[in-house]
Amino acid sequence: MVNGLISSILEENGLSLKSLFQKLPPIDVETKSKIEKLLESRERIKNQINDIPTDDFTDDLNLANYFLACKKFTESLKYYESALVKNPQSYSALCNKGLCLYNLSQLDDAIECYDEALKTYHNIPEAFLMKGKILLSKQNIPEAINQFYHVLDLEPENIEAKFYLGKSLVESNRTENAVKILESIVSNNDHLESLLLLGQIAIKNSNSHKGLSYLNKLLEVSPNNIDAHLLVGKINMNAKIINEALAHFEKVLEISPNNIETHLLLGQIKMDVNNTDEALAHFEKVLEISPNHMDGLNSKIILLEKLGKVDEAIEYCERFAASLPDPTEQLLKKGILLFNNNRISEALVCFNDILGKSNNNNVALLYKAKIFTLKQEFQEALSCIDLILKYDQSNLDAIECASELSLKVGDYENALLYYDQILSKLPHSKSFLEKKSRVLSILGRHEESGQIYSELFNLDKTNISILCELGKIHLILHNYEKAIEIFDNALKKNPFNSNLLYKKSLAFFSLQKYDASILCLEKISESDSLYDYAQYQKSKIQMIRGNTKQSMEILSKLIKSNNVFKYMAANEILFESIADTYMFKELTK
Template identity: 20%
Template sequence: MKKILFFALNAVIFSNSFAFSFSQKENPYKLYGYCKVAKSYGDLENAYKYCQKALEKLPDTPYIYKETIVLSLHLGKKEEALSLLERYKKHFKDNVDTYLFVASVYNRIKDTDKAIATLQEGEKLFPNNPKILSMLVDLYIVKNDLQKAKETLERLIKSSEHDKASAYFLLSRIYLFEQNKEKAIQNLQEVLKLQPENKQAAILLGEIYRQNKQYDEAIKLYNQILEKNPRDLEILNRLFQVYVDKADYQNAEKVINKIIDINPRDKDAVLKKFLLYIKEGKSKEVIQDFENLSKENPDNLFIKFILGMAYENIEDYNKAIQIYNEILQKQPDNKEILERLATAYTLSNNYDKAIETYNKMYLLDPSDYRVLMAMAEVEDKRKNTKRALEIIDEALKIAKDDATLYFMKAIYLDKLNRWEEAEKNLQRALELRQEFPDALNYLGYSYIVREINIDKGIELVRKALLLSPNNPAYLDSLGWGYYKKGNLEEAEKYIKMALDSMPEDPTLNEHYGEILIKKGKIEEGLKYLQKALSIIEKEGEAEPNQKERIIKLINKVKGEK
């Protein structure tokens, strides 16, 4: 019965014959009701006309004014809306809600100045009204007038009827935006005095303490919250991070174990525990712990996954491979596990199996060209650079505008002694991504080492260093550029900086040794060249013909002694 009545009413309201034939005696509240129903059905034109007619009959009714103004804005009748808005403001000027509504409309149409002026007008009639002050604060922040926002908030705080805690919190955010952490802390402390259980304020204050390295203050704050709710995982995670930053790994371990006890399926917590143990150098402990966790949670494949990575960390690749294959029996299409398995095969020099695994991944998603990139790296690693180049060309058919692919192609072409093609691909990579530090450095170093254009090479390397300061490879390139220019002091300075960061890099040892020899420090220079050879014997060449080049230099220097 109710449904029949509803549809009958709907038919009357929206029938063409009835729609706008208003009677002089029509009940204005009934007209307003028609307006609301029409609006609910999305018929804004009819809704607007019903509200207009209702407003004519009830000009002293603020909510009909508001509805009519909002509808006119929805219909794009901005001039009509603003005209009505001014009439509304004059008609109800003695009501604080009038100024709030008018300001909200101006703010809605992006006229922030008018919104502020309206509220300031209202404030003269209603001094220190918290609603007006609160909206003014929001608008001052929109205008980026933080000084006025702060002044207004201070007035809000003095208003006994307002929520002081919210004002203090907003004030703290403004001070934080201004990098005034001391003031931010003071205001957050005021929030917590008024609302000790305000978690949002406590988290923000704890994070500021952590950034300021006030670790004990952060720990005290988080523990106060945990006294009331010891299973609050968000606070426990933040407490864990503070202990890690403080290098208090013992307490960090206790906290992360508690998190895992509460939620053993929390992948993030399990991973954090693994990384914490690695940071502590507890390789054997992490394996034992995760073996136990795996037995306690046999269906938790993520714990098994972490266990596999733990075995990778101690270079027991066979055990890692075994675990990954166990997981794949239950989840054969898990790309993350397949990727780890392929990596483990690569690290154990089982390149055929690595390629086979990457092929499985590629069949799962032939659009994922990153798998082809990984395959190319494996082929290059096993000295099959021609095949690596072919694979990158296949990847480029999928992603022709990927700068990294052109960069990789350039490296392989360079290894195959096809420099001119390599140069074009490096330039293409930089066209696609101007701020590509590795490509900038590679091209710059190539210009330097080949003596094509040393000054241009130095310029490119400097651009790379702006994007990645203190990168050892880039520092080496810059130092080598100065060496080629004959500036041995600058050359030694930059390459020594790089060598301090990467003492086991063969190229850095080679370059530093050569600079020392050039400066007359023969014996010391030869030691670095010999070290470079020793590293190459273990790990292979970092550059084509590097071993032969170093041996020639050693023989030449010894022959001249």
Template identity: 20%
Template sequence: MRKTAVAAVLLAVFISYSACAPKVVKEEPTFSMTFTKKAAPVPTRCSAAAYYYFSIYSLLRHQNKPLASIEYLRKAVDADPESAYLKVELASLLLKAGKVEEARHLCEDALLLDPGNTTARLVLGGIYSATDKVDEAIKQYEAIIANNPENSDVFLFLASLYANQLKYEKAIEVLKRLREKEPDEAVPLYYLGKIYTELKLYKKAEHYYREALKKDAHFYDALFELGLIYEFTDRKKEAIDIYQRLLKQKPDDLKAMERLGQLYIAIGKTDLALKVFSRLKKTGRAPLGIDVKLALIYFQLGKYNEATGILEPLHKQHPAQDRITFYLASSLEAQGELSRALKLFSLIQPQSDFYYDAQIHAAYLLEKQGLYQRGIEIVESLVKEYPDKTSLYRMLSSLYEKSGNGTKAVAVLKKALVKFPDDYQLIFALGALYHTLGDEQRSIATMRELLKENPDDATVLNFIGYTYVELGVQLDDAEKLIRKALSLKPDSGFILDSMGWLFYAKGDYKQALDYLLRAVKQIPDDPVILEHLGDVYQKLGEKERAREMYQRSLKIKKEKRVAAKLEALKKP
């Protein structure tokens, strides 16, 4: 039993895999594969008329004239209605023409005439399988195995049907019988591996794939499935090795390239993923999704121009593809083209899987442009549609606060806390809002409630400590809080900034400088940390460095307070 023959006659066997998880795929058989490989032999023991018509049929078939050949084969059957051979031959030809029911009747008639006709049972089994009469198909294949066990392909047909019915034990039994019959063949081992993969018995699946590869070291499908097993069992390096081996066998293999690229993304090697997907694209046979993946890799690398360059033409070609629209809008947003991004996000409709995220982005862009009321309208609409998403209440409150309506901002969070009284993030948002509105007493009280629940929350510890420093009160308590926060998160730029600002408040400018330099190393583009550094340098008499820090701060965010400090440095 050769692998090429098996591949030709299998019903495109039962199990296929997507990028992330196994699933069963059932395909219709190509009935003509087995029965029309060679020119039809001349039937024996038929009437002279049937022989005459069959000869013309053979000639027309050789000349590739299917309609005419069917007509003469029908005449041959009519001339010799007792010939099972002629009926099966006609059934096979009719299947190619899509006349399934007529072919089925002919095969059933042929079996009445000749119950041992293996070809009739094969064709009939295929017809039953394609028309969802699986039990009938199984009966035909089992009858063939009982009468003609040398037909190895039928074992695979039968196993595939059992597997499609999720009768895996029976499928395994059939394949093991075939393995005993064909001990030197890799194919039964391979399909045993496929079934065990479907059952998520990955160790057994790996065993059978390895056994198949011992029989045939170049068995591509077994090697590919072994790579998937490594992925399923989180052995990424071994999976990468497999796909690299496959690409040495088939340098332009799409499946192996796509899996390899995905693995490089998974392990954070986006540069290698970019090379693989670029190579895949150059084959000219890459699916649409590869272009999108290439764009996303460029996006992750911060190469927004390249990402947009791929996505814009794709969007023009496929304007209804929401995924492309969303990613193009995201890339434009990253490039600062807010109006174009907002327009694209607004194109995505409620039925889309990308709708919610698109609306969130749209509200954020409106907030960034100072169009708070439009942003509020979007988020209020989302709250009605997704009332259990607490992040929406926080966003809505922020929009109200930035629009100048602090009272409404507080009301939104308090209303949300009635429904979600223990939501940590909502409580934190309320405490932070009180701080923004200048109600430090309520802010600290709210944050203290969070500390009761989680005394090791570094963010809350830092928040209270920094607030004390800003107010210039309870500096010793502030130091305790900030030091504890720093012990929990020693590399946090914001907590290092709080400690530096505490020493600044205490007049210890050298200590302040040390902490603030460590903070700016962690977060080099935070305008507040840069401002604090400028203040320390000014106190230390280093005006040029103070000027540099204020300028850097203003470049990131325009603040009148910082501009005034910069202007003051010009005075003698």
């Protein structure tokens, strides 16, 4: 009678006594009430009908199935264990007990249940499926894949097994195989999880268009799918299609008002378009939902700094730091805020406090080095960087800082070594290749410098600064015709570049092509910083040509406007022949 009552109530709600509850069915309020009343009077009923034989095993199994469907896993487990005492080989009890243990995160015990069931009944698809899911969660990918193949050997069209097989193949970097399996699912079924995973794969492979096709299909079938709305919103956000992104993020908040990721993304969008009030509201909502949320806190601090509310941002860092067992990260943020806002002395105190507790904090040491660099205390700065590199030899930020400091103290050989270290990790970095080339040039290794500039030019033929440097190298190496050719190429792109014109004039001067040199010099505007140097060069040319009067006239005007040319002229070999003349002495005295 007890069994009959439970059975009839379960069957009224579509719950089979023999089902394996891989996806827990819902229990309505009325059924739940009936079952609970039945459980309360179970012993009384049994005592009243003790003349009628009852199936205690089936009774325990039905009760266990009911509690499983209600997601009361601890109670369910008790009845499955009671049922298995009476029938240890029941695959239904074993498999559903495994499902209880799985939901209670007792994964190893769950696998034991499924293995026990498979000893007697060798072909239970649900047991293989659950074993595969557990092994996947434990990152035992190869064995999980084997379990899903077992399911598909028994049930070739089992969609759930196909999906989890595809998911496992993605985890093992066999993406092409995974996509084939997942597409075989969605070709005939609106399987939401497969569509979502296909969208994620396409986005990861930088194929946003393909990703959108999967996600839009998913949203046609399931308009309220939060994950799909989030992904579509992110795609549009990255593509700067802001209105579309906003629409999807706002839809997420309609469905799930406390979705933290969405509030952060909306806050970022609003901050980027300078809608600071709404941005702040979103970040504060994140911190209302999760008061210690790191991204929410960081975003709010960035926004406060952007608004110029530096003291408020610093206060926020301090308040949050006081609530944490390890406040280092928040104190670092405070120090960086102070540094970014030129409160150098306060920043130094903050970083020293951090280093007092942990003397090898790389971020604090790096910022101390920056502070000492600003104070022109380069050796102190280098000492900080040396401490970083003592424990972290591959720290690129520290190596870059060390290279710049080496340049400042004139240690070019060391700077070159640091650039080589950086380029061993970033071999195609144009900026560091250019820096290395400049150091080589300073060290007089012009051929090596020119080779690097040639490589850089081949990578980017539109870069005028590289062309200028390459031309300068040829000028130094006395390859004047080649230098002129390079300067001409650069001037085609920027005809009024005074630096190029001046360097080209020097090349013509060295070739004794004085008319061509003067033509270049005369193209340099009076408002340009190189104009005076161009005039000085013209005075030298006039002197070479024997036009002493014209040379002195140019030089006289120059010296009146810029005293530096008096000293240049006094030490210029070309003016030695007139050095004793009254006019020249008057100019240079």
